[in-house]
Amino acid sequence: MTIKEYQRKAMRTATPKCYNTANAALGLTGEAGEVADEVKKCMYQGHPWQPSKIIEELGDVLWYVTLMAELMNVPLEYIMQANIEKLERRYPDGFSPAASVNREENNGKM
Numbered sequence: 001m002t003i004k005e006y007q008r009k010a011m012r013t014a015t016p017k018c019y020n021t022a023n024a025a026l027g028l029t030g031e032a033g034e035v036a037d038e039v040k041k042c043m044y045q046g047h048p049w050q051p052s053k054i055i056e057e058l059g060d061v062l063w064y065v066t067l068m069a070e071l072m073n074v075p076l077e078y079i080m081q082a083n084i085e086k087l088e089r090r091y092p093d094g095f096s097p098a099a100s101v102n103r104e105e106n107n108g109k110m
Contacts, residue, residue: 003076010066021071028064031057 001009017023035057041047069076090103 003080006062007066007069007076010063011070013063014067014070018067019071021068024064024068024071028061028068031060031064035061 035054038047038050038053038057042049065079066076069079091099093099
């Protein structure tokens with residue numbers, strides 16, 4: 001499946017009530033919280049590591065990212081490309097702790 005196909009198919013499940021930035025933002029943070037909760041349960045509460053649960057929640061995160069992209073009228077490919085360009089500017093030689101510190105020092109605003 002391509003990214004474009006995913007965006008089209010995922011948004012077939014969005015109802016008119018979904019098309020609201022507050023709903024998209026709150027849904028995104030809620031689902032990201034569920035990912036974090038699964039990790040917390042494994043690390044601190046003795047639950048077994050279940051990648052399938054994390055993958056399922058990541059799918060829900062992606063759905064809300066897609067909804068926000070739709071609300072902004074941009075394809076997911078655009079968001080992905082813009083993110084890669086930002087990372088390449090920040091870390092042209094790949095991430096390293098030193099590059100991260102220098103990025104903050106050189107940009108002041110980060």
